Amino acid sequence: xxxxxxxxxRQVGLAxxxxxxxxxxxxxxxxxxxxxxxxxxxxxWNISSPTARFIGLGNYVEWFNNPTSWEIVRxxxxxxxxxxxxxxxxxLALALLLDQRLHGRTIVRSMVFAPYVIAGAAVGVAxxxxxxxxxxxxxxxxxxxxxxxxxxxxRPGWALFMITSTYVWKNLGYTFVIYLAALQARRRDLDEAAxxxxxxxxxxFWRVTLPQLRPTTFFLSVTVLLxxxxxxxxxxxxxxxxxxxxxxxxxVYQVYQETFVNNRAGYGAAVATVMFxxxxxxxxxQVRLQDKQD
Numbered sequence: 504x505x506x507x508x509x510x511x512x513r514q515v516g517l518a519x520x521x522x523x524x525x526x527x528x529x530x531x532x533x534x535x536x537x538x539x540x541x542x543x544x545x546x547x548w549n550i551s552s553p554t555a556r557f558i559g560l561g562n563y564v565e566w567f568n569n570p571t572s573w574e575i576v577r578x579x580x581x582x583x584x585x586x587x588x589x590x591x592x593x594x595l596a597l598a599l600l601l602d603q604r605l606h607g608r609t610i611v612r613s614m615v616f617a618p619y620v621i622a623g624a625a626v627g628v629a630x631x632x633x634x635x636x637x638x639x640x641x642x643x644x645x646x647x648x649x650x651x652x653x654x655x656x657x658r659p660g661w662a663l664f665m666i667t668s669t670y671v672w673k674n675l676g677y678t679f680v681i682y683l684a685a686l687q688a689r690r691r692d693l694d695e696a697a698x699x700x701x702x703x704x705x706x707x708f709w710r711v712t713l714p715q716l717r718p719t720t721f722f723l724s725v726t727v728l729l730x731x732x733x734x735x736x737x738x739x740x741x742x743x744x745x746x747x748x749x750x751x752x753x754x755v756y757q758v759y760q761e762t763f764v765n766n767r768a769g770y771g772a773a774v775a776t777v778m779f780x781x782x783x784x785x786x787x788x789q790v791r792l793q794d795k796q797d
Contacts, residue, residue, distance in 0.1 A: 506509075506752055515516050519587060525538065525760065535708075537779070540550070540772045540776060540779075541776050543555070543559060543632055543709070543769055543772040543775045544563070544766060544769060544772040544773040544775075545558065545559055545560070545769070546769040547561065547562070547769050547770075548767075548768045548769040549764060549766045549767070549768070550567070550763065550766050550767075550768040551766060552638050552788050555769065558769070560649075561771045562769050562772070562773035563773050565770065566770070566773055566774060566777065568754050571577075571748075571749055573747055575752050575754060575757050576708065576754070576758050578663065578749070578750065578751065578752060578753060579706070579732070579753040579754045580645075581663065581667075582667055582670075582731065582734075583728065583731045583732060584668050584752055585671075586667055586670050586671055586674075586705070586727070586731040586734075587724065587728050589667070589668075589671040589730075590670075590671050590674050590675060590677070590727050591678050591680075591723055591724065591727060592684055592721070593671065593675055593679075593717075594675055594678025594679040594681070594723075595678070595754065597615055597679045598679050598682035598683040598685075598686055599673070599682075599686065599708075599712075600685060600696045601615070601679075601683065602686045603645065612679075612683070613681050615675065615676050616676035616677075616679065616680055617676065618672060618673050618674075618675065618676055618732055619673065619674060619675070619676035619677050620676075621664070621673065621732070622736070622738050623673060623735075623736035623740075624736045624737075624739075624740050626669060626672075626673045626736075626737065627669065627736060627737045627739070627740030627741045628673075628740055630657055630665070630739070631668045633744075634655045634656075634665050634737070636652045636653070636655060636656070639652070641655075646740055655739070656742070656746060657746055658746075659746060659747060659749075659750030660744055662742050662745070662750055662751050663750065663751050665741065666741055666742060667739055668735075669737055669741065670731065670734055671738055673737070674727070674730065677727070678727060679722055680718060681722070681723055682716065682720060682723070683714060685715075685716050685718075685719040686712070689712065689715045691715070694707065694711060694712070697711050697753060721789065722795045723790060725789055728782075728785065728786075728789075729782060729786075732753075732754070732755060733755055733780065734753065734755065734780055735755055735756055738751055738752075738753065739756070739758050739759075743753055744760065754763070754774060754778040754781075755775075755778065757771075757774050758771045758774045758778070759771075760776060760777045764785045
């Protein structure tokens with residue numbers, strides 16, 4: 504005779520008490536706004552108007568048929584790829600360096616992490632002077648070698664490089680701290696075994712250290728990707744989406760422009776929905792790839 508398992512209502516109540524508040528906050532401030540945004544994307548609405556006109560897929564058709572949209576997608580892809588790769592590669596390199604027994608490493612660790620807690624707008628203002636072609640730090644350093652500094656604010660390619668490098672500098676502390684924690688938690692006996700076998704430093708890193716960092720690398724690839732898709736403040740302060748049109752305009756900046764500058768909230772909501780679907784697709788692919796590797 505099969506006995507039915509009795510429900511422990513005390514544990515159920517405790518779980519509901521602990522999960523309930525967070526679930527309510529998620530519904531109110533994440534899922535409900537997401538659904539409202541998707542609903543709004545089917546309307547033509549001036550943000551200052553009390554009424555909205557239903558147009559179905561009109562906003563999506565307009566966005567997909569607009570050549571500027573694909574230029575913005577291209578800019579977003581370039582910025583995201585270099586921002587994610589740069590942040591993770593430099594963060595790992597610094598973590599490997601500062602995991603060694605070096606004098607003053609605690610101070611250096613704090614200095615590396617400090618920019619991460621500074622507001623993006625403040626970092627953007629500071630780096631405007633760094634990249635200023637007239638008297639900026641980059642101009643001064645290049646001038647010492649007889650090289651003229653590029654006009655970062657007048658050439659689209661250099662402008663995109665400017666905001667990407669600024670973003671990497673600001674968020675380097677995040678990837679650095681996560682990688683450093685993972686390195687300090689790795690199995691030291693495997694390193695010792697590799698050293699006894701006479702393994703070279705590069706081969707030890709590639710065959711011993713890096714595989715142990717795979718879960719951390721996956722976590723960072725997802726979180727840094729999501730953060731890079733949401734960069735707004737640095738772009739707004741440094742370039743305003745320009746120069747010459749949309750050369751540094753990303754999808755999230757286009758959402759701002761269409762919604763609050765052009766007063767097309769429905770069109771901006773459609774762009775936000777497209778961006779959400781792209782991020783969701785990339786995240787799902789990352790999770791499946793990680794599952795296959797495991």
